[in-house]
Amino acid sequence: MVSDMCIRLLENLIKKIKNMATKKSGNKKNKVDSVLKFRLTLDKRINIYERLKSYTEEEFPVYDSLLKFKQRYDKRRDFRGKIIGIWLEQMKQGYSFSDSVRGWIPESELNLIQAGEDGKGIEKGLAEAIKFGKSAQEIKSTIIGGSMYPAILFLVVLGFVAMFNKQMAPTYLGILPLNRWPEMGRNFYLFSKLVVDYWFILAVGITALSIFIGSTIGKWKGSVREIFDKVPPWSVYKVYQGCSFLIGLASMMQSGVPLNDAIIKIKNTSSPWLAYYMDEMLKNLKRGGKNFGVHLNVGLLDEETAGDVIDYSELGKFEVAIYSIGEKNLKDSVLRIQNNMSLARNLMLVVVGLTVGVIYYTSIELNGTVAEAASMKTAR
Secondary structure, eight states, X not given: OXXXXXXXXXXXXXXXXXXXXXXXXXXXXXXXXXXXXXXOOHHHHHHHHHHHHHHHHTTOOHHHHHHHHHHHHHHTTOXXXXXXXXXXXXXXXXXXXXXXXXXXXXXXXXXXXXXXXXXXXXXXXXXXXXXXXXXXXXXXXXXXXXHHHHHHHHHHHHHHHXXXXXXXXXXXXXXXXXXXXXXXXXXXXXXXHHHHHTHHHHHHHHHHHHHHHHHHTTTOOSHHHHHHTTSTTHHHHHHHHHHHHHHHHHHHHHTTOOHXXXXXXXXXXXXXXXXXXXXXXXXXXXXXXXXXXXXXXXXXXXXXXXXXXXXXXXXXXXXXXXXXXHHHHHHHHHHXXXXXXXXXXXXXXXXXXXXXXXXXXXXXXXXXXXXXXXXXXXXX
């Protein structure tokens, strides 16, 4: 009796230890996967797509092609070998390539690859993913490159403000009390003191804003989000996703996938934000109507693009039209971002100029006030 109880207790203990070990192993695997996903950047993905496209065009099976890539990457100790190994394990279980890479690549690229698999061939989907990825790369480099210069200028402004507060202002305060400073100089000093003494609030604010953007851009939806969708970076995300949707939808429909099924496929790989618009489109389709463009007019596309889609739908060239519209919008969005970045750069140059001008004018005013006070003191 006692021995049976001991055996059961021992068995339960072993089970608990195994569960804990499995849980720890799972957590460790999740952490490793997260690191690998972070390292699988856009240029790395495009490289894999281009190689896989070349192989499949020569009628190499997808699985065999990926196995060759893995072997070469493993020899070089390239992290991509581990990632492709995970994909191959999924494919061994009967999953398609697009299903195997789900969660590893962005939904926009996944939709295009899946459209190729369902229709004209995976090489077609890979070609679209490469084209779209390069456009995304151009948008990314435009934003980063365009943001760097204004960011540097912003730091230059902060440097001038800190220099005034720490080096110039103490000298003048030692000669002339703050209440006797000219109004502009006094206000600028108080502003510089605010920046220097509470810089950490600015740092916390920038960090909080970054976290807010990252956590809401693909999830947040509703009427308030529609307001935010009019300003960067939410507006950039909306244009990018709208173009991706049109190109992906066109690719699927050209491959013979019905409109309703194509939207469902896109929805299944979409973020909550994009899935919301897919649901609205599906509701419109249930209501009926011959004009596909009207069904898609749910707010995802801007008014001009939505109008073009409706017009082309009436002409019976829906699939071809939405593909060309998506491509055109993608190019236009790159140009628009470049113009916005140029504007931001010019505005920051003006701010730098104004800051230097205020410091220079304040110095002249203070020198004059100090000289006047000294002459009055001498006269006494």
